[in-house]
Amino acid sequence: MMRGKGIVNRLAAIAAALLVAGPLHAEDGYALWLRHAPPEGEGRSRLARLGGLIVANNPDHPTVALAMRELDDGLAQLRGGAAAADGAATGIRFDCHDPAVARGGAFRVMADKASLRIAAGEPVGCLYAAYAILRELGQGVDPAKLALDEAPAMPLRMLNHWDNPDGHVERGYSGRSIFDWWHLPEKLGPRMIDYARANASLGINAVVVNNVNARAFMLEPRYIAKLARLADAWRPYGIRVFLSARFSAPKDIGGLATADPLDPQVQAWWRAKADEIYAAIPDFGGFLVKANSEGQPGPQDYGRTHADGANMLAAALGMRGTVIWRAFVYQAEDTTDRTMQAYAEFQPLDGQFADNVIVQIKNGPLDFQPREPFHPLFGAMPKTRLMLETQITREYLGQATGIAYLAPLWKEVLDADTGRGGPKPKTVAQIVSPVGMAGVANTGSDRNWTGTHFDQANWYAFGRLAWNPSLTSEDIAREWTAQTFTRDTETVRRIAAMMLGSRDLVAQYTAPLGLAHLMGTGHHYGPSPWVCDLERPDWNPCYYHRADKDGIGFDRTAKGSGALAQYAPSIAAQWADAATIDEKYLLWFHRVRWDHRIKGGDTLWERLAAEYAWAEIGLRGRIQSWEGLRPHIDAERHAAIAADMARELKDARWWRDASMAYWQSVNGLPLPAGARPIPESLEAYRARTFPEAPGQ
Ligand code: GCV
Numbered sequence: 001m002m003r004g005k006g007i008v009n010r011l012a013a014i015a016a017a018l019l020v021a022g023p024l025h026a027e028d029g030y031a032l033w034l035r036h037a038p039p040e041g042e043g044r045s046r047l048a049r050l051g052g053l054i055v056a057n058n059p060d061h062p063t064v065a066l067a068m069r070e071l072d073d074g075l076a077q078l079r080g081g082a083a084a085a086d087g088a089a090t091g092i093r094f095d096c097h098d099p100a101v102a103r104g105g106a107f108r109v110m111a112d113k114a115s116l117r118i119a120a121g122e123p124v125g126c127l128y129a130a131y132a133i134l135r136e137l138g139q140g141v142d143p144a145k146l147a148l149d150e151a152p153a154m155p156l157r158m159l160n161h162w163d164n165p166d167g168h169v170e171r172g173y174s175g176r177s178i179f180d181w182w183h184l185p186e187k188l189g190p191r192m193i194d195y196a197r198a199n200a201s202l203g204i205n206a207v208v209v210n211n212v213n214a215r216a217f218m219l220e221p222r223y224i225a226k227l228a229r230l231a232d233a234w235r236p237y238g239i240r241v242f243l244s245a246r247f248s249a250p251k252d253i254g255g256l257a258t259a260d261p262l263d264p265q266v267q268a269w270w271r272a273k274a275d276e277i278y279a280a281i282p283d284f285g286g287f288l289v290k291a292n293s294e295g296q297p298g299p300q301d302y303g304r305t306h307a308d309g310a311n312m313l314a315a316a317l318g319m320r321g322t323v324i325w326r327a328f329v330y331q332a333e334d335t336t337d338r339t340m341q342a343y344a345e346f347q348p349l350d351g352q353f354a355d356n357v358i359v360q361i362k363n364g365p366l367d368f369q370p371r372e373p374f375h376p377l378f379g380a381m382p383k384t385r386l387m388l389e390t391q392i393t394r395e396y397l398g399q400a401t402g403i404a405y406l407a408p409l410w411k412e413v414l415d416a417d418t419g420r421g422g423p424k425p426k427t428v429a430q431i432v433s434p435v436g437m438a439g440v441a442n443t444g445s446d447r448n449w450t451g452t453h454f455d456q457a458n459w460y461a462f463g464r465l466a467w468n469p470s471l472t473s474e475d476i477a478r479e480w481t482a483q484t485f486t487r488d489t490e491t492v493r494r495i496a497a498m499m500l501g502s503r504d505l506v507a508q509y510t511a512p513l514g515l516a517h518l519m520g521t522g523h524h525y526g527p528s529p530w531v532c533d534l535e536r537p538d539w540n541p542c543y544y545h546r547a548d549k550d551g552i553g554f555d556r557t558a559k560g561s562g563a564l565a566q567y568a569p570s571i572a573a574q575w576a577d578a579a580t581i582d583e584k585y586l587l588w589f590h591r592v593r594w595d596h597r598i599k600g601g602d603t604l605w606e607r608l609a610a611e612y613a614w615a616e617i618g619l620r621g622r623i624q625s626w627e628g629l630r631p632h633i634d635a636e637r638h639a640a641i642a643a644d645m646a647r648e649l650k651d652a653r654w655w656r657d658a659s660m661a662y663w664q665s666v667n668g669l670p671l672p673a674g675a676r677p678i679p680e681s682l683e684a685y686r687a688r689t690f691p692e693a694p695g696q
Contacts (some may be wrong), residue, residue, distance in 0.1 A: 029448030029636035032198050032456055033483040036134060037082035043140055043487075050116065050143045051075035056094035056126070062095050063123035070197070071130040077310040078137055082103035090143065092116045096126040104652075105203060105238070106151035109133055113144050115424035123311075124205075124238035127150075136481040150468075153429075154324075155360075156387065156436025157466035158206035158242070159199065160288065160625055161443075171393050174399035174444030174451035179209060184226035188233055195443065200237040202463025202672075207239055208438075212290035212326065216243040216252035218271055228280040235283065242285035242324070247309060248297035249273070258353075260302035261312035268343050270316035270508070273337040283658050286321030288314055293329040307343065307352035314354040321552060324387065324438075325353075327361045327377060330538065337554075338538040339365035343376050347566075351383035358435055360387045363413040364565070368440075369516040370397050370507035371409070373575070373585055376430045376566035381420030386414070388432045392458045393442035395524050397506050399694065400451025402648025404506045405499035407461035407473035414469045419568025429469040437466040452644050453637050456484065457499060474500060491632040498622050505618045507584075509652040512611035513604075514553070514588035517544045518659070523693035527658040528649065530665075530686055545587070547666045551594055551605070553587035564589060583607075594667050606672040608663065612656035613675065619649045658685035 033353040038044055054068050072094065075084070084090075091114070098119040101108055107120040107129035120126045132148055162170040163177035180189055199207070207229065210218050217223065250256040260266055262374040265433055277284050281365040291298025292308055299309030317323065330341045342365060353359065359381065364372025368391040378386065390410050397404040401572045414429040421431065439622040442450050450456050462481045464471055473558070477496035485495060510527070511518060518541045520528040532542035546554055556563035564572045575581050585597060596604040623645045630638055660671070661682040671677070 005453035018327060026636045027454065028629045028636060029453050031450065033138075033460055033480055034134075034198065034201060035483065036074045036138060038078055039140060044328075046144070047075070047079050047137065048082060048085045050084060050090045050137075051079070051092060051612065052090065054092045055669045057098060058123070061096065061123050063127050063238065064094060064235050067094060067096070067118075067126040067130040068125070069130045070127065073135060074130070075137075078134070078665075089571075090114060090116055092118070094118045094120075094126050096123045096128075096589055097122045097669075100280055101125065101278040104155065105205070106153065107148065109146050109148040109151075109397060111146035111672065113143055114289050116143065116146065121213050127200055127236075127238060128203055135201075135479060138487075139479055140299070140482070140487050150641075152467050153433045153468050153469055154436045155434070156206050156438075157202075157204045157463065158208065158243075158438040159392075159441040159462075160208045160212065160389070161391075161441045162211040162213075162440050163222075163441075164211050165208065165215060169444055171391075171440070173393060174449060174455070175446040176184060176444060177518070178443050178445060178449075179230075181223070181226055185229035188229055188396040190228065191445075192233055194589045196234045196237040196239055198449075198459070199463065203240050203459060203467040205240065206236070206242060206285050208242040208279040208324075208435075209290045210244045212244045212248040212288060213294070213296060213656070214290070216249040217248040218243060218694060219245060219249050219277075220253055221276070222544055223349060224277055224280050227277075231281045240283050240285040240596055241281065242288055243277075245287040245289055245313070246297065247299070248290060248301075254434075254647045258302065259297060260627060262302070262375075267312055267315065270313060274316040274318070274321070284321055286317050286356075288324045288326070289313065290328065292331075293326065301538055305349060305352070307349045310357045310359075311352075311354045313634045314356045317356060321356065323354075323361050325357055327375075327390070328367070328387070332536055335537075336681070337556065337563050338543075340558070340561060340563045340566060343380065343566045344442065346377055347380050349384075350381040355385075355386050358387045360386045360389045361437060362389045362391075363410065366516055368396055370404075370511045370516065371412075371584055371588075372429050372516065373567075373668045374413045374416040374418070374647060376563075378416075378431050379420030379426060379568060381565070382421070387435045388428065390437065390438045390439045390462065392462050393556055394455070394458075396509075396519055397503065398651065399525055400455060401634055401651060402619075403452070403454045403502040404458075404504070404561065405454065405461070405477060405502045407465065407474070407476050407505050408456045408500060410461070410465055411469075411473050414465065417571065419571040420636075423625060425570070427567070437468070439461075453484075453641055454499070454644070456480075459544060486632050491629055494625060494629060498625060502622075505615050505622075507653075508611050508613035508618075508656045512608055513583055516544055516588060517541055520693070522614045523664050523690075523695045525664075526688075526690070527655045527685070529662045530682070540667040547593060547663060549667055550608070551592050551596070552663070552667075554589070555591040556589045556644075560588050560591065562608065579584055582594065594669060605663075605667065605669055609660065609675045610673045612652075615655065616649070616653055619645070619652055622632055623649065654685075658682075661685055 040239050055066050059285045101119050101121040103121040105125050105128050110117045118129045165181045167176040248259040250259045250266045255268045290296045292300040310323050313323045327342045327346050352486045361375050361377050365375050417426050417574040419425045456479045461476045464476045477499040481492045481495045520526045531543045532540050532643050534540045537543050575589050594605045600605045657678045661678050665682050
């Protein structure tokens with residue numbers, strides 16, 4: 001089929017022209033990285049030739065049709081609304097069933113002056129190619145020089161939504177849930193399509209639509225109908241839907257007396273449930289399960305193991321789908337170091353999980369802290385399919401305040417050498433690549449989707465790293481910035497630099513030198529290192545920092561909890577000595593005296609004070625730098641980001657003042673020379689409450 005300058009093209013051109021003439025909404029961030037802003041000068045004239053004629057060998061396939069439309073519309077926008085130049089137009093040809101290209105989303109793009117050819121092993125590869133072309137052009141690449149040959153590194157590139165059916169998002173900081181369960185299945189809001197586009201543009205191909213703290217009623221027929229509507233809408237975008245399943249559902253909604261995974265009636269109930277779902281959604285992805293963790297029901301309620309529970313659900317799905325079983329477990333009764341509990345429970349089960357079970361492991365052994373060493377289960381379960389769970393929403397990193405670009409955090413984990421996996425030890429990326437990566441979504445009903453504009457970069461970076469974990473944080477920051485703000489080279493460089501250092505700044509003022517979990521109770525916002533009276537020891541900040549008049553830090557060496565021994569000996573050796581360990585992990589693995597000398601000569605106390613001070617300097621520098629970018633950024637987003645930055649500086653000072661006041665109250669030391677005085681008393685910081693915090 002030929003589409004030439006058809007009506008769709010003309011409509012896209014009109015829409016793009018309107019955008020250029022003056023968008024209805026100024027730059028409010030809704031378009032994400034898919035703005036397709038026209039380049040200036042030479043870039044624009046190069047684009048003028050592209051996109052006159054788009055052909056495909058199977059244009060009626062919904063995904064192929066989508067790929068053609070997305071490319072056509074995107075090019076029209078990039079051309080600033082002008083139609084492709086007559087006569088000289090470059091032909092574009094899609095071949096979406098090319099046996100020479102792998103299936104599963106791989107594609108090739110080859111260009112010369114006269115043509116642009118796209119080859120893929122299956123239609124979704126063509127869709128990914130269309131977005132990749134627009135991404136390249138969006139960064140100013142010459143269309144005649146386009147040459148791409150890509151394949152996703154990981155088969156599952158998944159978002160986990162912690163969205164509840166009532167619209168509240170657990171740990172969500174960008175408004176209400178984007179899922180309108182009340183109006184589904186009859187009504188599908190346009191955001192559901194824009195969301196699918198954004199995901200597909202990154203290669204994200206799986207979505208768990210509901211919170212892992214799951215409600216059983218989401219498995220009832222009316223919800224299956226709602227989910228089927230979403231699945232139908234997202235199928236052309238290559239996205240499969242998954243559900244978080246509550247393990248006790250056979251009891252909660254099935255009328256059974258038990259949810260014991262070895263009970264034949266329970267097994268039959270789940271089989272029937274799976275059949276019912278597959279009748280409505282033939283490509284249903286499967287179940288994500290949080291079991292025996294933080295009060296959620298699970299197989300251990302019946303004396304069974306995680307493997308018993310996961311395998312029972314896996315049998316119900318059969319090879320149609322996958323059970324993703326989370327390893328985020330810790331027990332109230334267990335007094336072992338909390339960071340050791342998941343390993344202790346799961347490692348002995350290696351080799352016992354069914355083929356269609358994946359064990360999903362958080363990046364670190366605690367809980368999405370600003371900095372953690374990689375989870376010791378990576379590398380320790382070679383006979384189990386392991387998937388990495390990251391958190392895109394910033395529960396412990398300032399939520400939707402300020403900037404914390406998370407690619408460097410995820411890269412730290414992906415690139416970590418586990419010291420295990422044979423003579424050539426594997427990195428975490430190598431271990432999870434055959435399986436996948438999940439990110440806890442940060443989307444919400446806010447106009448800009450993610451609460452702050454910069455948090456869009458985390459959604460973007462998650463998708464890009466799941467597609468290709470060897471991309472650098474800097475490359476991703478640059479490509480996001482060019483598409484989201486401006487192609488101006490110097491501005492891109494400066495924004496990328498701000499992004500790259502941002503997570504370290506957050507770690508520096510909230511959790512310096514390897515401290516962790518010092519955040520406020522419940523909402524996890526702001527400093528509360530003094531909290532020590534919560535029901536469970538491991539919910540208390542004092543459990544993690546262990547500060548007293550002699551020293552600070554958690555001894556996880558053989559003299560302490562022994563957690564180090566869960567790592568491969570070669571890795572444990574790097575962290576075993578407080579004198580040589582990388583300082584960013586010092587207080588995670590060691591308890592040291594306040595007068596312990598850090599490399600460079602400072603005492604621990606002096607260095608701690610310096611970390612807070614450096615963070616403040618860094619944040620002030622960033623505010624200045626952002627001010628200098630005013631001429632290059634649209635006024636609406638510039639102002640919003642400036643406000644975010646000002647708030648972050650205020651919060652960082654609060655973190656420093658409250659933390660230092662508390663540390664002083666336990667160590668009795670004077671402030672190190674030159675340190676800024678603490679403006680308020682410890683009591684005043686302790687007395688602060690803020691019930692309006694979103695995570696409350
Ligand atoms: C969905 C942390 C969060 C919880 C979250 C839990 C999990 O504890 O604070 O909100 O629950 O992790 O990952 O299951």
